[in-house]
Amino acid sequence: MTGETGAVPRVPVPAGALPVGPPPADPPPADPSPVDRDAARDAVLRWYGEVARDLPWRRTEDPYAILVSEVMLQQTQVSRVQPRFEAWIDTWPTVEALAAADRREVLAAWVGLGYNSRAVRLQEACRVVARDGWPGTAAGLRTLPGIGPYTAAAVASFAWGERVAAVDTNVVRIAQRLGLGTPQELLPDDERAATWNQAAMELGATVCRARVADCPACPASAWCRSAHRVVVPPRAARGTRTRFEDTDRFVRGRVVAALARDEALPEGIAPERLERAIDGLVRDGLLLRTDDGPALAGSPPG
DSSP, X not given: OOOTTOXXXXXOOOTTOEEESOOOSSOOOSSOOHHHHHHHHHHHHHHHHHHOOOOGGGSOOOHHHHHHHHHHTTTSOHHHHHHHHHHHHHHSOSHHHHHHSOHHHHHHHHTTSSOTHHHHHHHXXXXXXXXXXXXXXXXXXXXXXXXXXXXXXXXXXXXXOOOOOOOOHHHHHHHHHHOSOOHHHHSOSSTTHHHHHHHHHHHHHHTBOSSOBOGGGOXXXXXXXXXXXXXXXXXXXXXXXXXXXXXHHHHHHHHHHHHXXXXXXXXXXXXXXXXXXXXXXXXXXXXXXXXXXXXEOOOOOO
């Protein structure tokens, strides 16, 4: 920690890591204060009010539309999600519409958004809601199929104004770098909580990114304990990562995409890889084995 002077010690730079920008001449005090936290938060909220991207799921408080967007946005870029989200809502505008949809159509519409099982879990959650109603809280949402802590918090915050931190990787990174408290401690104790959740995500997605921290452009840099001192971890050595094309997930996606287009199973994939992917898809309820070969699974009776 710090000595009596209150100066922030320099953080050793791991071998291969890249510090972002020069160290500041006068680092901020190490111990966060409520005043600093409030000032940084207010600055980020003002910034967000000026630069927030106009995204369709930000224009609604419909929990169904927000849920769809949050599930789609998991590991998929915003630019790819936006047109797919709008097409999805046009096709299934309500939770009841998606609950009643044929699963084959749902899977076909999901192709290209990653992890097809998410579409199945999303529909299962909507079937529960169509039958029982919305739970109304983040804790209640977590009882729905496939809904984890982040998604539950995001829907509860953006749809119902619940004061709960929606903690994704961007929000974790912002809190760690700011050094002014946990994500929950950074949350305003008023009606701005939902806006703060959006603002923190926006800051992490556009300014304080994982591998590029644009400290001069950051509205909170005057209070940030990492300003101009962010250490970016080194990338994995070339050749040490498994190529996506060599994963079962790649094969599973190819299989579902082909069947959704009424095409034959993809060629050029080793038979054992293809069979392993089909086994997994059948086990997860996405495919059925028929006399004519594997086929997309229809909706179970309900």
